Amino acid sequence: DTGVSQDPRHKITKRGQNVTFRCDPISEHNRLYWYRQTLGQGPEFLTYFQNEAQLEKSRLLSDRFSAERPKGSFSTLEIQRTEQGDSAMYLCASSPLGPQHFGDGTRLSIL
């Protein structure tokens, strides 16, 4: 499968715990995006990488959130001290210079 891969597919955790998600983009796609989607809403932009450089961050990305793309390939999104409001689907997308291709997402549930 050469699509965007995200891991894990589901994550259930207690409030206050830290979680980390991984995204493997389509190889040779230099652009990588993270979005968050809550029930009944469309995805909302969180952050953007071009190669290893994080070029844009949404104000939705509080200090508890951090994203990295250390070698310009896979990316990680970490949420520290999770809160109920963090429950959502976290979507990763990649693209060359063109349409974005989305992964299956990681569904996060906070107990």
Added chain:
Amino acid sequence: RKEVEQDPGPFNVPEGATVAFNCTYSNSASQSFFWYRQDCRKEPKLLMSVYSSGNEDGRFTAQLNRASQYISLLIRDSKLSDSATYLCVVLDAGGYNKLIFGAGTRLAVHP
């Protein structure tokens, strides 16, 4: 005001019906527009781009009215498999190609 607004639906239509979805966007500088389809608990998938002259892909027709900042999607001869949420998407005019999604319109096609 949201940047991209859609009627949330749901639209409940019989097989074979023609259904139209509408969308408005707030940033007149926006240049690129798309319709994405999202099945329940799945990732968004690009359905079609929307061009100024209007474009058609089989049973699907997309229209753009820049003066009114209005986008539409027409589905002819609805199939059961068309049941999904349709997301109106605008490419951010500020650079980095982030996508701005509407909340989506739900379509349910019944026998």
